[in-house]
Amino acid sequence: MIGTKPRFIFGYLFSLGIVAVGVILGTVFWLTARLDQLEQKGVENVVELMVTEKVERVKASTADYAHWNLAYELVIGNDSEGLHDNLGSGATESDLFDQIVILNSNSKITHVYDSTGTVGSPAEFDLQSILPFLAKLKETTPADYITVSGIGLVNGTYGAIAATRITPDYLANSASARLPVMLGINLFNEDALQAIARLTQGTGYAITPIGNPPADPGIELVGPYGAPVAQLVWTHNQAGTALRMEIMPGLLLVCFGIFGICLFAARYFHQQSKALERAMTVASTDQLTGLLNRSGLDEALRAPKVKARVDAGHVAVIYLDLNGFKQLNDAYGHEDGDQALRITAERLRNAVRPHDLVVRLGGDEFICMVFDQVPGAAARAVSDRILINHIGPIHFAAHEEVLTASVGVALGEPGLAWETLLVRADKAMYEAKRRKLGTAVFHEAGNRSTGRTEKTGATFAA
Known part of the structure; x- marks a missing residue:
């Protein structure tokens, strides 16, 4: 492209340099005024x-x-x-x-x-x-x-x-x-x-x-x-006027330098940064629901703030699986199945708080990472909202369906590895699916099984 349209590239960069210099000078004049x-x-x-x-x-x-x-x-x-x-x-x-x-x-x-x-x-x-x-x-x-x-x-x-x-x-x-x-x-x-x-x-x-x-x-x-x-x-x-007159010679030199850099480099770096941004977004985002995917989850777990919360045990993992999703796909096709996944993703976004994360692991399996210094109480509130949101039917073009959710919860502990926490939440979800409960099942470490049902959920021992 550079070889075939040099005049276009030069004109674009020349214009970009003029705009950059104009913005700088205009900003200085406005600030001093x-x-x-x-x-x-x-x-x-x-x-x-x-x-x-x-x-x-x-x-x-x-x-x-x-x-x-x-x-x-x-x-x-x-x-x-x-x-x-x-x-x-x-x-x-x-x-x-x-x-x-x-x-x-x-x-x-x-x-x-x-x-x-x-x-x-x-x-x-x-x-x-x-x-x-x-x-x-x-x-x-x-x-x-x-x-x-x-x-x-x-x-x-x-x-x-x-x-x-x-x-x-x-x-x-x-x-x-x-x-x-x-x-x-x-x-x-x-x-x-x-x-x-x-x-x-x-x-x-x-x-x-x-x-x-x-x-x-x-x-x-x-x-x-x-x-x-x-x-x-x-x-x-x-x-302000006196300051502007004082710095104007140096400012003009800076503007000429920026103008030159824009001429030679602005377009290239702009295109490269946009391409990299698009690649990162595609790689870390589930294209169907707009949620983070497994790659995006791995990237989030590497962030210092998230890693610190996981290490401190200030996190809860809510593992969700849709009941009857396979039957919906078999009966009505993948278009309705995709619609159900998109609506589920939206319901999960509405249930969590702004600083929490929602991830689609694949198929009809989702997790919510709930960050809180008291993760148990926060996870109960979020899981309750998730279950309440799934009471309503999903409307399709020619029919509507109610897809309930099996929800399992695992609470973080200081020093507990992320992989262990995710496995516990997965087990709690399968326990909820096995029992066919309308509440969330919380994982409870220990050697004894219990079927105790609480007001906001059930617990079971691994």
Whole structure:
């Protein structure tokens, strides 16, 4: 064939090389692009978590400061020194807040404590920026101890804002109480954005007005009512793209090498492997039933896992022979006999578990290898299913027949040779055929014969 159609062979191998190179390059491009996507998603999750943590921390701190008898008494008493020492110091002397704002019961700003140096007096604070938080707070009652939080714009800088009533314990149940309000603010200033950038290795972090659609990469920042008010955007660090550019020269050399190998060898090895696979399948499989044959059984017994289970005694052999099969063949011919064997094979497949093996030894004789650390119980369950499956009739073109099965079982023992185990199962099957029992016969080693019948089967002594 190579001599008669060289152009066809060359074209086939040339195409195979192109496909192989295309798959490699396409896979690399896809993997690196996917790496970029995963990294971007991971950064988005981290950024969103940091924003959420910032809002929740301000919310919890604000509630902790405001839901306090002393805080209420200091505000009502207009104790400036006490307010600074007990509330304002949270902004001026700690990193819990960048700003703390106190409003009286008429929503007028009375005190502003600022650590950023941008607000010097209550008159300089942008009251309009916090009106949505005050409006949301008015929808609640003091008894609920509600703290409203979200993202807002404060004097030109976005930040995490939390608003709550300064509520003493003895007024908590008064739904109509006019209480002062405290706002805690933690800004997304340049230092805060740089901290996020250092953690995520991104660049160009900034907060911008909400776009339509939102920028990518970016996350939406929501206000007190849950609606987006801004978006945090940045420039993504594309590690996948950088990796692809780094490895591309070497990758191209590898692709050229693979392309050359495909040109000279791919077709030959492909054909040889397919031929070998077909030969092995034909040699180890019963062509009528699709089960393993004796050759396939020998190959399976050489597998390390199967050999170890047999040597450890974690196996049971169920030997099955069809009753009345010869009469069926004689009366109706081999076509119906073959149909009966195929249906029997299917019933055995349905009776065993996925890791068990079913083998056709020849004629109407089959074995099932049941692997289990407790082979006796497993073999009883499988043999019961086998016998139950054989209760139903087999339907042929012009008639139906019930072919019962004689079932013998032998249980593995540590160190027991496979040949001995198979002989025991064979003897147990012939004992079941002799007794004409409707249950499985289990082989029992010993010198005394017994006809004891149990719930799930019978035993006999060799």
